Amino acid sequence: MSVEGVSAIFGRVLQVGDVGSESDFFTLGGDSLLATRVLSAVAREYGVELSFDDFADAPTPAALAERIASLR
Amino acid sequence: MSRVVVVGAGLAGLTAATDLSRAGVEVTVLEARDRVGGRTHGIEVAPGAWIDAGAAYLGDRHTDLAKTIADLGLKTVPTTMRGQSRFVLGHGRVTREGRFPPLSAVALGDLFDRLDDLVQRVRVDAPWRSGIPDDETAAAWAQRELTRPDARAFFPLFLGEMMAADPADVSVLHMAFYLASGGGLRYLNAFEGGAQDSRVDAGAHQLCRRLADGLGPGVVRLDTAVHTIDQTGRSATVHSASATYTCDAVVVAVPPALADEIRLLPDAPVRRTTPGTAPGRAVKVHLIYPTPLWREQGLSGWSVNADGPLMSTVDDSPAYGEVGVLTGFVTGREATRYAALTPAEQRREALAQAAAIFPSLPEPTGFQVSNWVTERYSRGCYAALLGPGDWNLLGPHLTTPHGRVHWAGAETSTEYFGLMEGAIRSGHRAAAQILAQHRPQQA
Ligand SMILES: Cc1cc2nc3c(=O)[nH]c(=O)nc-3n(C[C@H](O)[C@H](O)[C@H](O)COP(=O)(O)OP(=O)(O)OC[C@H]3O[C@@H](n4cnc5c(N)ncnc54)[C@H](O)[C@@H]3O)c2cc1C
Numbered sequence: 001m002s003v004e005g006v007s008a009i010f011g012r013v014l015q016v017g018d019v020g021s022e023s024d025f026f027t028l029g030g031d032s033l034l035a036t037r038v039l040s041a042v043a044r045e046y047g048v049e050l051s052f053d054d055f056a057d058a059p060t061p062a063a064l065a066e067r068i069a070s071l072r
Numbered sequence: 073m074s075r076v077v078v079v080g081a082g083l084a085g086l087t088a089a090t091d092l093s094r095a096g097v098e099v100t101v102l103e104a105r106d107r108v109g110g111r112t113h114g115i116e117v118a119p120g121a122w123i124d125a126g127a128a129y130l131g132d133r134h135t136d137l138a139k140t141i142a143d144l145g146l147k148t149v150p151t152t153m154r155g156q157s158r159f160v161l162g163h164g165r166v167t168r169e170g171r172f173p174p175l176s177a178v179a180l181g182d183l184f185d186r187l188d189d190l191v192q193r194v195r196v197d198a199p200w201r202s203g204i205p206d207d208e209t210a211a212a213w214a215q216r217e218l219t220r221p222d223a224r225a226f227f228p229l230f231l232g233e234m235m236a237a238d239p240a241d242v243s244v245l246h247m248a249f250y251l252a253s254g255g256g257l258r259y260l261n262a263f264e265g266g267a268q269d270s271r272v273d274a275g276a277h278q279l280c281r282r283l284a285d286g287l288g289p290g291v292v293r294l295d296t297a298v299h300t301i302d303q304t305g306r307s308a309t310v311h312s313a314s315a316t317y318t319c320d321a322v323v324v325a326v327p328p329a330l331a332d333e334i335r336l337l338p339d340a341p342v343r344r345t346t347p348g349t350a351p352g353r354a355v356k357v358h359l360i361y362p363t364p365l366w367r368e369q370g371l372s373g374w375s376v377n378a379d380g381p382l383m384s385t386v387d388d389s390p391a392y393g394e395v396g397v398l399t400g401f402v403t404g405r406e407a408t409r410y411a412a413l414t415p416a417e418q419r420r421e422a423l424a425q426a427a428a429i430f431p432s433l434p435e436p437t438g439f440q441v442s443n444w445v446t447e448r449y450s451r452g453c454y455a456a457l458l459g460p461g462d463w464n465l466l467g468p469h470l471t472t473p474h475g476r477v478h479w480a481g482a483e484t485s486t487e488y489f490g491l492m493e494g495a496i497r498s499g500h501r502a503a504a505q506i507l508a509q510h511r512p513q514q515a
Contacts, residue, residue: 037184051177
């Protein structure tokens, strides 16, 4: 479990390279449809099922990684 | 080459006619209905306030459409989607920010991952060469692939909204192709920045009206349904009940099911549909209010509903003027059921559901139903739906002329298939084909 891992998921879903740990998913062009694809990847890779509201509250790799860690 | 007959005065036919006419060809456009526009049609809901009974939305990737809009001196207006949405998906009524339904985000993400995997694999220019097996329906695919209840519940709603299709109506290949052709999942689904970013100010029907006007008087003949195209002689003759037109080439710019009703002499080796090709099924229900009252209540007017008739609602209020319009979309099997009701029953069902979704709104002051299911001269709305095996059989011949007969229409464009953009691109392509094949006698 790492911030880099979550950054990589963001990058894959948004099809952009190098997502900084403090970058906001929605500022990078993400929308709610793409957010669900981050959450399905998180569920696959980390075994944690987050809700859309969890994601809206923690839309950066750093914040989301923290949320994931707290639930594992 | 001097004379061309265009069959169908929708966007595709009128685009082809305009290009040919500009190239010096003498064009006649034959239209079955008593109006031009086909699957675009305007309704005046209040003096000077027009809404779209048919096609409405467009996005920035619809570049040929944008060019037509600009050339005709028309404008676009952004769709407005501010405020909270309503969801009635079997767990009561939920109000929340944005268009995201209150279902498991992981389940929806999983659904979109699987759909996107198909979208990435499909070859838009030649779907039958994608290597995706073309032997099953989207319903069978969903049954196998989707295990989570929320994904299973949402999938038919998503397909209804995107394609006016029931999962049983389309092949999994056509679904994948359609989503890819329209720009992918995110683009097709999005309002702002996506395929529903804007509308034509005061109605998309104006495009066809102005294109027809630009062709000059007498070029477009209304109430003229073509039943036969005969090219056994030295030219082509196009037959309607009242007249026969002789020409050097024909553009058939009608939906595929209607193209197949036209008798071709000699017959074409491959027709435009198979028994497995289904019509898209859509009804738009327009609820008219004195103003967009929901906006004052912090609501966007967007709702998604598990039960019909109104599977979703959207704020379709004209950009200028006071009047507020909520358009409800009825799609797929539910559209067939709803279309068969009496006008009184249609009204009662829609108003009862609107009151359940938006209890804070008064009864609408106006009510209109745009029933495309029973339109004699559309037969597939938003568009035709290809079934298992169809792409393999029909795809290679999509744009291949049959002698002097050239094919146009939104279903003949692999780019933006089934959309206004696809229709316009097909019209340009058909005109270019004719001009290249049969050089005009003099420039
Ligand atoms: C409810 C609804 C919503 C839609 N929403 C959107 C949207 O938001 N955005 C978008 O881009 N697209 C949308 N579409 C799709 C869009 O309307 C079509 O892709 C496009 O208008 C098709 O243009 P066309 O010229 O290919 O066919 P048509 O518009 O169907 O034109 C064909 C013409 O041929 C005529 N005709 C048929 N048979 C004969 C005959 N035998 N002889 C003579 N004439 C004949 C018909 O009367 C018609 O006028 C929607 C469609 C519907 C119905």
